[in-house]
Amino acid sequence: MSQLTPEQLLEEQLRAAQGGGGVVEYLLHRLKPHLPPWLVGAGAGLVSWPAHWYWSDNAAATAGLTLASVALTGATWFAGKSTTAQRRLHSAITVAAGTGWFTAAAIAGPNVGPMAGLYFIGAPSLALSWNIRQILRRNDATGADGGIWEKVGLAKTLTTRAEAAPNKATIGYQLPRGELTNDDVSKALPKLASALDVPPNAVRHLADPESASRGQITIVPHDLLKNTVPCPGPSHPGGSIAAPVHVGIYEDGTEATMYFPGDPQAARNAMHLLVMGMTGSGKSEGGLTALAEVLTRHDVIVWASDPAKADQTLGPLLPAFDWAALDMPSTKAMVKALHAVIPARTAWLAKYGYKQWEPACARAQADGSPGMPYLLAWFEEAAKTIRETDEDAFTGIAQEARSAGVSLVVSMQRASHNQMSTDTRASLGSSWCHGVRNDTDAGFALDDDVLDAGAKPQVWKDKKPGYSYLVANGIPETFWATPLRDYLTGREYLEWVVVAFADIRPAADPVTAQTAAKAAGRHYAQRTRHPLPGTTDPQPAQEDPTMPDHPARGLAQDDDQAPAFTAYDGYSNPDDDYDDEDLDAIDPEQELPRPTTVVQFAERPPAQPKIQLTPKQARQAMEDLLDEFEAEGRTILSPHDFMEHCDRHGRSRSWVSGQVAQFVMAGRLAETDETGVYRIVRDDEDEAA
Numbered sequence: 083m084s085q086l087t088p089e090q091l092l093e094e095q096l097r098a099a100q101g102g103g104g105v106v107e108y109l110l111h112r113l114k115p116h117l118p119p120w121l122v123g124a125g126a127g128l129v130s131w132p133a134h135w136y137w138s139d140n141a142a143a144t145a146g147l148t149l150a151s152v153a154l155t156g157a158t159w160f161a162g163k164s165t166t167a168q169r170r171l172h173s174a175i176t177v178a179a180g181t182g183w184f185t186a187a188a189i190a191g192p193n194v195g196p197m198a199g200l201y202f203i204g205a206p207s208l209a210l211s212w213n214i215r216q217i218l219r220r221n222d223a224t225g226a227d228g229g230i231w232e233k234v235g236l237a238k239t240l241t242t243r244a245e246a247a248p249n250k251a252t253i254g255y256q257l258p259r260g261e262l263t264n265d266d267v268s269k270a271l272p273k274l275a276s277a278l279d280v281p282p283n284a285v286r287h288l289a290d291p292e293s294a295s296r297g298q299i300t301i302v303p304h305d306l307l308k309n310t311v312p313c314p315g316p317s318h319p320g321g322s323i324a325a326p327v328h329v330g331i332y333e334d335g336t337e338a339t340m341y342f343p344g345d346p347q348a349a350r351n352a353m354h355l356l357v358m359g360m361t362g363s364g365k366s367e368g369g370l371t372a373l374a375e376v377l378t379r380h381d382v383i384v385w386a387s388d389p390a391k392a393d394q395t396l397g398p399l400l401p402a403f404d405w406a407a408l409d410m411p412s413t414k415a416m417v418k419a420l421h422a423v424i425p426a427r428t429a430w431l432a433k434y435g436y437k438q439w440e441p442a443c444a445r446a447q448a449d450g451s452p453g454m455p456y457l458l459a460w461f462e463e464a465a466k467t468i469r470e471t472d473e474d475a476f477t478g479i480a481q482e483a484r485s486a487g488v489s490l491v492v493s494m495q496r497a498s499h500n501q502m503s504t505d506t507r508a509s510l511g512s513s514w515c516h517g518v519r520n521d522t523d524a525g526f527a528l529d530d531d532v533l534d535a536g537a538k539p540q541v542w543k544d545k546k547p548g549y550s551y552l553v554a555n556g557i558p559e560t561f562w563a564t565p566l567r568d569y570l571t572g573r574e575y576l577e578w579v580v581v582a583f584a585d586i587r588p589a590a591d592p593v594t595a596q597t598a599a600k601a602a603g604r605h606y607a608q609r610t611r612h613p614l615p616g617t618t619d620p621q622p623a624q625e626d627p628t629m630p631d632h633p634a635r636g637l638a639q640d641d642d643q644a645p646a647f648t649a650y651d652g653y654s655n656p657d658d659d660y661d662d663e664d665l666d667a668i669d670p671e672q673e674l675p676r677p678t679t680v681v682q683f684a685e686r687p688p689a690q691p692k693i694q695l696t697p698k699q700a701r702q703a704m705e706d707l708l709d710e711f712e713a714e715g716r717t718i719l720s721p722h723d724f725m726e727h728c729d730r731h732g733r734s735r736s737w738v739s740g741q742v743a744q745f746v747m748a749g750r751l752a753e754t755d756e757t758g759v760y761r762i763v764r765d766d767e768d769e770a771a
């Protein structure tokens with residue numbers, strides 16, 4: 083590819099972004115900037131005819147035209163004072179020749195004597211001289227008009243590589259050795275954005291790790307993320323947590339993914355993540371998207387805490403968590419339990435010969451022992467937790483959890499030094515940064531090298547919810563300063579995830595559950611199990627080793643008997659904080675006494691129909707139903723039409739709504755102008771699109 087200047091590249095990819103077109107459109111586009119001198123020449127030739135018609139015998143017009151010609155040439159010379167001598171002379175000669183010929187043609191006639199010859203030789207020559215000048219100027223980045231490198235303080239920089247893609251230009255550079263460094267390029271980024279007239283975070287820089295004077299600059303002038311991106315559905319339904327978790331989309335269309343467990347083959351550690359962003363920046367919605375993905379996997383359990391907003395944020399996902407701590411006492415218990423389960427899990431992994439957690443850990447082991455699912459501990463509004471527990475509550479967890487098959491996620495508005503110790507911040511390692519208030523806040527979430535590379539979350543503030551930077555284990559460095567848009571998940575989708583994957587989600591393994599019960603006492607052992615949407619049952623058969631009838635203890639479990647609310651057990655007020663004495667009094671190995679009385683505050687709601695089909699079969703039944711509707715010639719549907727057949731699937735109404743949402747996402751149904759009314763998309767329509 084020929085060497086293009088940044089301005090040319092920008093023009094190239096703007097053209098590509100506008101859709102291009104055929105060869106003719108392309109040639110016209112390329113010719114357009116060179117047409118004006120030709121148009122002026124042609125115009126002068128044409129206008130000379132009526133001018134001659136009116137003024138040929140008019141002495142006053144002759145004098146006036148001559149004077150105007152001299153005055154215009156003088157004015158051009160005068161106006162060109164600030165430009166280069168060459169350009170001034172070229173302009174003045176052009177005007178003098180043009181107006182001179184026009185005056186003579188108007189008086190004597192354009193076709194008299196040498197006038198026609200002068201016109202057909204002179205006009206194209208002058209037009210071409212301007213075209214040549216224009217081409218030379220564009221190809222001389224450091225020429226007399228000042229190249230862009232020079233303009234932004236990077237004079238003598240060479241463009242080593244230039245690539246233009248739709249809405250993206252990538253320019254490799256070589257700085258003058260010994261004079262400038264890659265740091266100077268970072269500092270020049272705002273000026274570069276200004277020179278190219280693009281937003282401040284549209285210009286990014288990636289220094290070459292092998293050289294202090296080489297690197298590349300990427301320019302993405304148009305914001306391609308401005309449309310909300312609905313979550314396209316689970317990326318690896320029923321898969322392992324070792325598979326990437328899809329959370330959004332980068333501006334070039336690449337899916338943004340994160341990895342929780344480590345992978346020695348990829349030299350990747352388990353991830354501990356800071357999720358940061360000012361209020362309204364979309365971090366909670368982003369978190370829900372990530373959690374919903376995690377909850378579709380078969381080998382991970384989630385402990386989630388939100389002591390500030392209780393179930394306001396996490397509400398729809400609560401039934402899918404192994405443990406939800408929605409107040410400060412249970413959050414403190416969760417932190418304590420995490421500290422306890424790490425050595426217990428590490429010891430189990432070592433016993434079975436694992437250096438770190440891998441998918442095989444979640445399967446039954448050779449000696450018949452149950453496997454150990456990965457543990458994701460997610461702390462929403464963690465500033466409050468840190469404030470009200472130990473300042474370094476998370477430090478030890480983050481430092482030791484990596485080898486225990488545990489990932490820690492800490493979400494807060496501002497990870498300032500007052501809120502979080504530098505040790506904890508450093509041990510979190512990865513960050514997912516949404517819009518922040520200012521440069522200082524950006525520095526709490528993102529390392530200097532990412533900021534120097536052009537990441538500017540402070541530009542978004544809370545005006546661009548869901549825009550984020552993901553700097554995490556396993557994400558190539560080239561993406562660290564690239565904005566992404568988090569997928570947005572609707573409540574119906576979250577409920578669908580909770581219900582549809584209930585059967586594949588694992589229960590906590592005995593080691594984790596028993597250690598947590600010992601450390602957290604009733605906060606874990608008698609944690610509230612939230613019912614699945616549309617049911618009053620807490621969960622389908624979960625093998626919870628802390629329950630007295632866990633199969634590991636030789637008893638069958640009847641999920642109909644599992645409590646939908648925590649019965650008062652005589653320990654203490656459930657809101658009380660716990661202390662170590664309470665814990666010492668508990669023998670986690672001892673079977674819990676069966677309740678003798680159950681206090682019932684209200685009539686139980688009528689039982690929901692029993693689930694008769696597996697989620698897969700129920701989904702198939704929905705597909706069949708949709709085919710039936712289509713075969714009947716129906717084009718318009720509402721969830722209500724499916725609801726009438728709820729019994730046929732043995733599924734709740736919210737599950738059916740979730741399936742309808744899935745049909746929309748899969749392109750089988752399309753939304754109409756009327757809320758809750760959908761149009762069936764025909765197969766041939768789909769292909770045409």
Ligand SMILES: Nc1ncnc2c1ncn2[C@@H]1O[C@H](COP(=O)(O)OP(=O)(O)OP(=O)(O)O)[C@@H](O)[C@H]1O
Nearest residue numbers: 310360361362363364365366367547548568569570
């Ligand atoms: N990815 C997204 N795409 C489009 N809109 C979004 C996205 N994420 C969030 N929003 C919008 O922004 C609003 C605020 O998002 P959210 O509640 O996640 O912010 P937050 O950072 O968690 O704020 P707070 O700290 O106050 O809880 C949402 O109600 C939603 O309307």
